[in-house]
Amino acid sequence: MHFELTADQKELKETIRDFAQREVAPKAQELDREGRFPVELFQRVGEMGVMAIPFPQELGGMGLGVFDAVLAIEELARADQSLAVSTMVSMASGLTVARFGTQDQKERWLPEIISGQKICSIAGTEPGAGSDTGGFATRATQLGNGQWSLTGEKAFITNAGTPISLFTLILAITSDKDAERKKFSLFLTPNDAKGYTRGKGYDKMGWRSSDTRQLYLDDCQLGEESIVGELHGGRHLLHKGYQAARIWLAACSLGLAQASLDHAIGYAKERQAFGRPLERLQLIQQMIAQMAIKVETARLLTYRAAWQIDQGIDDMGALSMAKMGATEIGTEVADLAVQISGGWGFMDDCPASRYLRDNRICTIGDGSSQIQTMLIARSCGLDVNFT
Ligand SMILES: Cc1cc2nc3c(=O)[nH]c(=O)nc-3n(C[C@H](O)[C@H](O)[C@H](O)COP(=O)(O)OP(=O)(O)OC[C@H]3O[C@@H](n4cnc5c(N)ncnc54)[C@H](O)[C@@H]3O)c2cc1C
Helix, strand or coil, X not given: CCCCCCHHHHHHHHHHHHHHHHHHHHHHHHXXXXXXXXXXXXXXXXXCCCCCCCCCHHHCCCCCCHXXXXXXXXXXXXXXXXXXXXXXXXXXXXXXXXXXXXXXXXXXXXXXXXXXXXXXXXXXXXXXXXXXXXXXXXXXXXXXXXXXXXXXXXXXXXXCCXXXXXXXXXXXXXXXXXXXXXXXXXXXXXXXXXXXXXXXXXXCCCCCCCCEEEEEEEEEEEEXXXXXXXXXXXXXXXXXXXXXXXXXXXXXXXXXXXXXXHHHHHHHHHCEECCEEHHHCHXXXXXXXXXXXXXXXXXXXXXHHHHHHHCCCCCHHXXXXXXXXXXXXXXXXXXXXXXXXXXXXXXXXXXXXHHHHHHHHHHCCCCCHHHHHHHHXXXXXXXXXXX
C-alpha cells in the first residue's frame, strides 16, 4: 500500500491548481455577490480538459478515472466551490449518458458536454420529495407511436437554466397508475423541448454562482429514443449518477476545507493581537492543528473511496463515509476559519464567510448526512430501515 500520486496525477493536480488559483479564485467573491453563473469561466474549465477527464477516449474524453476527476474538482473547489459543483454535476449527468445511453445519444449529446462548451443536469428531487426517491410524482404517460408525455415538477435542480444548458436527465414514473410498485425511467430532455420550462433561479445561502431552479413539465412530449438505459430502470441510473456525484461532492468539500485552512494560516501569520501575530497564540495553533487533521481525514476518506470506484470495488460504506465525512468536515473547518478571522469572518468580503455558506448544502444534497449515516450503519451489518 502506498499513498503517492503518480507523476501524471501530480501534474494534473498542479496544472488545475495553477489555473484555478490564477483564473478562478480572483473572481469567486464577485460572482458570489452577483449570483451569476459564469459561462466563460465554465468554458475555460472545459478548455483546460477538466470535463473530459472521466469520459472514454472514443467519445473525446481523456479516459481517466473517477479518482483523477476528484483531484481536479478538489483544486477547482479550493478556488470556488460553486464552479466546482456546476462542473461535477455536468460531469456526473454526462457520465450517466456515456455509461448507459445509446450510441446515438452519446454521439448527439455528449461532445459539447465533454468539451465543456455546454452544461447538463440530472433532476430527481421534487417539491414533495427529495431523500425519499420513491415519493417522486412526475409521470410519463405512453401516447402510442413510441411517444411519451411528461408532466410534473422538479425542485432545486443544478445547471438546468444557464445560457449554455443543453439537456436535463429527468426521472419520471413510467409504470401504470394502478401498478403495485412505481417504476421510473430517465428521460434525456433537451432544453428546448416543448412543454419543458424552468423557473427563475432561487435566492440561495451559498452556491450563488451555480444555477439552481425549479423545472416544470406540462405535457412535454418525448420519443422513446429519449429514454436513457432500460425502460423502468431509471431509479437505478439515478442512484448510479448520484454515486458519482457523491464522491465528487466530497471532493468539493475537501477543496473548500483546504481553502479554509489556507486562509486561516495566512490570516494567523498576518494579524497581530497582544503585540504578536495570531500564529503565536497557542489556542489559534490548536484550532489550526485541528483543521489540518480534519482536512487530511477528508482527503484520505475521499481518495480511498474514489480509488475503490476505479478498481470496481463496490463499497457503499466507504462511499458514504467519504461523502458524509468530507462534507461535515468542510463545514467544521470553514467554521473554524471564520472563528480565526474574528469579526472580519462575519463579513461578506471575508472568503471564510463564503466557504461556510457554500458548504452548508453539501451535508444535505446528494444524500443527506442522515441518509449516509443509515447507509454506513447498514454497511456495518445493522438492520437499517429507511421508513
Ligand atoms: C443548491 C441545491 C442544488 C441541488 N441540486 C440538485 C440536482 O441537481 N438534482 C437533484 O435531483 N436534486 C438537487 N438538489 C436537491 C437535494 O439533493 C435535496 O434537497 C436533498 O436530497 C434532500 O431532499 P429534501 O430537500 O427533499 O429534504 P427531505 O428529504 O425532505 O429531508 C428533510 C430532512 O429529513 C431528513 N431525513 C429524510 N429522510 C430521513 C430518514 N429516513 N431518516 C432520518 N432523516 C431523514 C433529511 O436528512 C433532512 O435533514 C439540490 C438542492 C439544493 C439546495
